[in-house]
Amino acid sequence: MNIIDRNLKFMSDLQYGNKPNTIVLHHAASRNCSIEQIHYWHLQKGWSGCGYHFFVRKDGTVYKGREENVVGAHCKNHNTGSIGICAEGDYSKDIMPKLQKEAVVELCEYLMGKYEIKNIYGHKELGGTECPGKKYPLNEIKEEVKENIKLGGSYPGYLIKKDSHKFDWNVVKIQRRLVELGYSVGVCGADGYFGGDTEKAVRDFQGDVGIEIGVDGVVGRITWGRLFG
Ligand SMILES: [Zn+2]
Known part of the structure; x- marks a missing residue:
């Protein structure tokens, strides 16, 4: 999993102690945006910075938001036990590109393995919002993750060998x-x-x-x- 860190500068009031047991999926509700823009928008709201833990662009690149052990600002009442993943795009009307969907699936699998997370929710399933939009492939992503996490599945397509520093x-x-x-x-x-x-x-x-x-x-x-x- 290649996660790009743009060294976002957060305000000093970040709260630590997030213990992830759930993944919450969001969309940016914006067709084109970067992690820096999201960070800026959230600072403008008076938050400590980017409220999500990860941001996935349409080309499938994954960016780091807040640290995983920092309490999020993405889903009311669920911020102390979840990881928030935001996808670039407006999925109230657009179709998610394949590369982006694959990256969200892979990121979910990585986090589920790391924290023994069992549940993935769309933001709207946990709170009064339309997010991540009715065109967001929520069920497809959940099904694909479930399928991949079963033992076996298809060969991932690269040589898996000794590299004791990288979780896979x-x-x-x-x-x-x-x-x-x-x-x-x-x-x-x-x-x-x-x-x-x-x-x-x-x-x-x-x-x-x-x-x-x-x-x-x-x-x-x-x-x-x-x-x-
Ligand atoms: Zn959301």
């Missing part, structure tokens, strides 16, 4: 599957970080099934297929 939801899936098959992925369990123990488990699995591409500790299309096929 696909690594959680691989680790859970390896554990299910009797391989240890280390003391932390299925934590989404591909470290040495996970690499060893992948190698052991590849050896045990006699994988045709050779034992390399990397999950590519063939190993993914053997794990979930």
Whole structure:
């Protein structure tokens, strides 16, 4: 997940202690805007700065808003237990571009893995608003996330290998599957970080099934297929 940080300067009255158990989806109600504009608009309202935790543009780029552990300013009565994700665009009338929808799905999966979040809501489901607009693909996004989070799913299309500093939801899936098959992925369990123990488990699995591409500790299309096929 590539999250762009524009180093927004927030007012000093930010409140910490947000414990996310829900994701709330919004739209900007503006066809073209940047994270800097949203930040400015929210400062103009007298808030501490951008009220959302993330902003996803139409081209699928993801920007950081407030820190995840900062109480949001995006959904009344739910700001201390949620992550707010805003999408550029006006989805009361427009159709969301595919790249943007995919980025929202991926961001939701990443956050759900990170915080064990189970629920995704559109803003209107939690408060008296039209947000994120009747054309926002709310159900499609929820369904897609649900489908992807199930064990297996389709091969994500890149080599998944040792990189113990980066959380990856696909690594959680691989680790859970390896554990299910009797391989240890280390003391932390299925934590989404591909470290040495996970690499060893992948190698052991590849050896045990006699994988045709050779034992390399990397999950590519063939190993993914053997794990979930
Ligand atoms: Zn909203």
